[in-house]
Amino acid sequence: MTNLTHKKTLFPHKLLSLFMLFLWLLMVNSISPGQWLLGALLAWGIPYLTQSFWPQSMVLSSPLLATRFILLVLWDIVFANFQVAVLILGSRQKLQPAFMKVPLALKQDFTITLLANTISLTPGTVTVDLQMQEGYLLVHSLHVTDIDAAIAEIKRRYEAPLKEIFECSTP
Amino acid sequence: MSVALEILISLLLFAGACFALVGSLGLARLQDFFMRLHGPTKATTLGVGSIIIGSIVFFSSQTQGLSLHELLIAMFLFITAPVSAHIVGKAALHMQLPCEERTKNIPWPTDDTDN
Numbered sequence: 001m002t003n004l005t006h007k008k009t010l011f012p013h014k015l016l017s018l019f020m021l022f023l024w025l026l027m028v029n030s031i032s033p034g035q036w037l038l039g040a041l042l043a044w045g046i047p048y049l050t051q052s053f054w055p056q057s058m059v060l061s062s063p064l065l066a067t068r069f070i071l072l073v074l075w076d077i078v079f080a081n082f083q084v085a086v087l088i089l090g091s092r093q094k095l096q097p098a099f100m101k102v103p104l105a106l107k108q109d110f111t112i113t114l115l116a117n118t119i120s121l122t123p124g125t126v127t128v129d130l131q132m133q134e135g136y137l138l139v140h141s142l143h144v145t146d147i148d149a150a151i152a153e154i155k156r157r158y159e160a161p162l163k164e165i166f167e168c169s170t171p
Numbered sequence: 172m173s174v175a176l177e178i179l180i181s182l183l184l185f186a187g188a189c190f191a192l193v194g195s196l197g198l199a200r201l202q203d204f205f206m207r208l209h210g211p212t213k214a215t216t217l218g219v220g221s222i223i224i225g226s227i228v229f230f231s232s233q234t235q236g237l238s239l240h241e242l243l244i245a246m247f248l249f250i251t252a253p254v255s256a257h258i259v260g261k262a263a264l265h266m267q268l269p270c271e272e273r274t275k276n277i278p279w280p281t282d283d284t285d286n
Contacts, residue, residue: 029240081190081217084209088197097206098275120253123213127253128205128260129278138278140205140260147275 012051015060017043062165069161076122076157084123087143098144099128102137102151105159111166112137118158125154172232183225190218203271204263208256215252220245 011017024039025031047054060066087095102119106112116127119139129138144150190213197210223241230238270277 023243026240026243029238077216077220081213084197084213085190085193088193088200088210092200092202095201095206096273096275097203097271099278100276116257117250117253120212120256121216121249123216124209126205126208126212126256126260128208128257129264138264140208142201142206142209144275 009051010048011044013047013054016047016054020046060165065161066165069165072157072161073118073121080123084142087124095143096145098141098147100139100141100144100147100151100154102139102154102159104135104137105155106163106167108167111162114166115159115162118162119154176228176232180225180229183221183228187218187221187223187225190221194218203274204268205260205270205274208260208263212252212256215248219248 020043021036021039024042025035028035028039104112104115106115112130116130116137119125119127119137124142126140127137128140131138139154141150194210194213194215197213198207201207201210223245226241227238230241264278
């Protein structure tokens with residue numbers, strides 16, 4: 001997929017540009033026309049000049065699903081935070097920690113990174129290792145009763161939407 | 172600033188402080204390295220999250236117009252916290268730090284046979 005000799009295009013990373021404009025406006029904490037202009041210039045210029053450093057461009061095939069996914073993750077973070085708070089304050093002897101091998105169906109580095117970070121961000125689970133050759137993530141869980149069910153939950157809840165959002169359009 | 176707003180901001184700050192405290196407690200109370208790893212990564216999400224929302228509400232009510240650049244703190248934390256947790260966890264895996272006995276599926280050979 002990495003094509004090192006590709007020609008320069010005018011808008012190499014549209015998503016990145018949009019993100020940088022957003023970042024700029026937040027950073028200066030203002031939405032005056034001047035800042036929009038400056039932000040747009042930077043958001044175009046930086047990806048354009050550095051495009052040969054970026055191995056692949058991201059394609060967001062479904063913005064609606066992406067928004068839904070972000071909301072789902074935020075909700076899970078809030079909800080699971082309470083669960084973990086209860087676990088931490090409760091009896092230590094009842095905790096059942098476990099390592100789980102989550103097999104990966106994702107192919108691209110970026111999507112795998114997103115999945116690993118999502119797992120770490122939701123309380124109760126931390127990604128500790130990635131085995132690319134064997135294709136699994138090693139996840140440590142603070143308290144899990146049914147390992148297979150937990151793995152299936154992660155795959156259904158986080159991996160499937162990510163696959164649909166980022167990887168469906170790529171051959 | 173109205174009383175209702177002040178109460179809202181106080182509640183948000185209080186909730187944030189509570190979650191940060193729980194995260195630190197987790198770091199102190201839990202038994203092995205991997206379990207302790209859970210504490211701080213959690214404190215950064217909801218704990219810092221609530222404090223940031225409190226800050227947004229406060230500064231938006233003080234000045235005219237929204238003040239949203241606090242969101243950047245949340246965003247950078249959300250990007251960096253899992254990465255540092257991953258690196259620390261990976262180092263621990265490599266060193267095969269002692270795990271709590273109850274841990275299932277310990278990924279390296281141990282004395283007992285539930286491997």
